[in-house]
Every structure is written in structure tokens, then in C-alpha cells.
Amino acid sequence: MPRMEIDAPGAAGPYSNETRHIPSMPRIYTRGLRPLEPNMPNLDTRTLPRHVAVIMDGNGRWARKKMMNRVRGHEEGAESVRDIVRTSREIGIPYLTLYAFSEENWKRPAMEVQALMTLLKRFLKSELQEMLDNGIRLQTIGRTHKLPDHVRNVLADTMEKTSSNHDMVLTLALSYGGRQEIVDGVTRLAQRVREGEIAPSGISEEILSQCLYTAGMPDPDLLIRTSGEFRISNFLLWQIAYSEIYVTPTLWPDFRKEEYLSAIADYQKRERRFGATSEQLSGGGDLP
Ligand code: FPP
Numbered sequence: 227m228p229r230m231e232i233d234a235p236g237a238a239g240p241y242s243n244e245t246r247h248i249p250s251m252p253r254i255y256t257r258g259l260r261p262l263e264p265n266m267p268n269l270d271t272r273t274l275p276r277h278v279a280v281i282m283d284g285n286g287r288w289a290r291k292k293m294m295n296r297v298r299g300h301e302e303g304a305e306s307v308r309d310i311v312r313t314s315r316e317i318g319i320p321y322l323t324l325y326a327f328s329e330e331n332w333k334r335p336a337m338e339v340q341a342l343m344t345l346l347k348r349f350l351k352s353e354l355q356e357m358l359d360n361g362i363r364l365q366t367i368g369r370t371h372k373l374p375d376h377v378r379n380v381l382a383d384t385m386e387k388t389s390s391n392h393d394m395v396l397t398l399a400l401s402y403g404g405r406q407e408i409v410d411g412v413t414r415l416a417q418r419v420r421e422g423e424i425a426p427s428g429i430s431e432e433i434l435s436q437c438l439y440t441a442g443m444p445d446p447d448l449l450i451r452t453s454g455e456f457r458i459s460n461f462l463l464w465q466i467a468y469s470e471i472y473v474t475p476t477l478w479p480d481f482r483k484e485e486y487l488s489a490i491a492d493y494q495k496r497e498r499r500f501g502a503t504s505e506q507l508s509g510g511g512d513l514p
Pocket of ligand 1: 282283287301325326327346453
């Protein structure tokens with residue numbers, strides 16, 4: 227996977243005057259604390275997460291509560307996807323990764339899997355222009371060779387057309403499993419060792435990271451899970467080692483801009499210590 231060239235939040239890219247923008251969205255140029263819109267939480271644009279990852283859960287329960295079939299829940303979930311992608315771009319999140327279809331989701335009834343594939347295709351086609359207009363690059367992680375050809379073709383076309391965009395990377399995890407990713411990564415690593423490119427004693431966290439699907443991407447700073455389950459569900463197992471986790475009871479189809487911004491505001495209140503002490507981080511103690 228090529229290395230990404232993404233500007234840090236607050237740098238020229240996402241805030242540039244030349245950047246095309248989503249019509250009707252307020253543009254944010256000012257660095258520092260400012261309200262986004264009336265009734266929206268204040269966000270500090272200097273400390274936005276670089277990478278937000280989302281486990282989108284609760285489409286089925288949303289539909290059941292409304293006496294609808296599960297596919298209606300997924301359709302409404304696709305609307306939340308649109309809203310969260312737009313909002314991410316609007317506030318300047320450089321990487322957004324969405325768990326759209328897990329390796330385990332293949333076990334679902336064939337009719338539901340087919341509906342999810344159709345929905346994904348429809349989403350890619352309907353959002354292409356917006357991605358182009360807003361500098362969003364699409365990429366995927368997962369065993370995407372397992373997806374049906376008609377979906378892979380649309381994915382390939384969208385990735386190709388958005389490949390020169392640099393303002394935000396939207397990653398869809400499709401046929402994705404964290405353990406499978408580690409197996410695939412270790413297989414790749416073993417090949418490199420066998421070919422003499424790397425010595426066994428030279429294997430490091432950095433080298434293994436480079437063999438994962440997410441090579442070149444920063445680890446998620448914030449992991450959001452909707453629908454109230456306190457589970458990781460085989461998502462980005464390696465990458466979330468130090469992610470801040472936000473779990474909300476809100477079902478995915480109801481998770482929209484306002485709560486997303488609250489999740490980011492909540493993240494901004496946390497102290498990320500990465501194993502160090504508060505005193506060390508505030509300059510009162512020695513860091514190694
Ligand atoms: C979990 O809800 C969600 C999924 C399995 C798939 C996520 C899919 C979407 C949000 C729709 C479209 C996606 C894109 C990228 C356009 P669930 O069915 O497990 O809900 P439940 O736990 O309440 O049954």
C-alpha cells in the first residue's frame with residue numbers, strides 16, 4: 227500500500243482556500259477553539275484526532291424498533307455514513323475508517339449480504355462526485371478479493387478516480403477481520419524473511435505495522451462504537467493499542483453529526499498518557 231501524504235489537522239491542506247468544499251457547509255479556517263455552529267460543541271481544531279475509526283452497529287435493532295426489515299436499517303445506516311464522512315471532512319479529520327462489512331458478516335442470510343453489497347455500490351456511485359469535490363480518497367482494507375465482481379469493479383473505479391485526492395482518506399473495512407489481517411501481515415513478513423530482506427532479529431513493531439493492510443496510516447486516535455456493546459468485534463486489533471474508545475448506546479442509523487462532534491469533544495477532554503504519568507506529560511517529570 228503506498229504511503230499517504232496527508233497534512234496534519236490545521237496545516238494547509240484541509241483548510242486551504244483552494245480546497246473545493248461541500249456546498250452549504252461552514253468552512254473552518256481559524257485554528258484554536260471555536261464553535262462550529264450554534265448548538266454544536268466547541269472543538270479545538272489543534273487537537274482533533276488524526277484518525278477516527280468507527281464500528282457502526284445497531285442497524286438491525288433500529289429497524290426492529292420501527293417494525294421494519296433489517297435492510298431498511300442498513301439503508302438508514304448508509305445515511306449516517308454520508309453524514310459522518312461529510313462532517314469529518316468539514317472539520318478536518320484526515321483519516322476516517324468505517325467497519326462496513328466484517329469477515330464474520332458473510333455468515334448472515336444471503337439476502338442480507340446481497341442487500342449490503344447493493345447498498346455499498348449505490349453509496350459509492352452516489353458519493354463519487356462529492357468525494358471528488360472535497361478531496362476525499364477512497365481505499366479499502368480487508369480480504370476484498372472475496373467481494374462479488376460487480377462490487378469490486380465499482381470499488382476499483384472509485385479508488386482509481388479518487389486516487390489523487392489528498393485532503394482526507396476514507397477507508398472502508400470490507401470482508402475485514404483484525405485477526406485475519408495479522409495472519410496476512412505475518413505471512414507477508416515471513417516471505418520477506420525467507421527472501422533475506424529482513425533478519426528475524428530485525429523484526430520490530432514498525433516492520434510488522436508496514437505489513438498490515440493499514441501500512442502508512444496513523445493508528446486510530448479515537449474508536450467509536452455505536453449501539454452500546456462494549457466489544458471490539460475483531461476490528462483493527464493491532465492498531466487500537468492506544469486508541470481512546472467512545473461507546474454510545476445510540477444505534478448507528480441515529481448517530482449523526484451532533485453526536486459525532488460530542489464524541490470528538492469528549493476525546494479532546496481526555497489525557498492520553500501512552501503509559502507515561504500525568505506529571506511527565508505536563509513537564510513535571512522526566513520522560514525517558
Ligand atoms: C451492523 O448493524 C452494521 C453492519 C453489519 C454493516 C454496516 C453497514 C452500513 C452502515 C450500511 C451501508 C454501508 C456503507 C459503507 C454504505 P447490525 O446489522 O449488526 O445491527 P444489529 O446488531 O442491531 O443487528
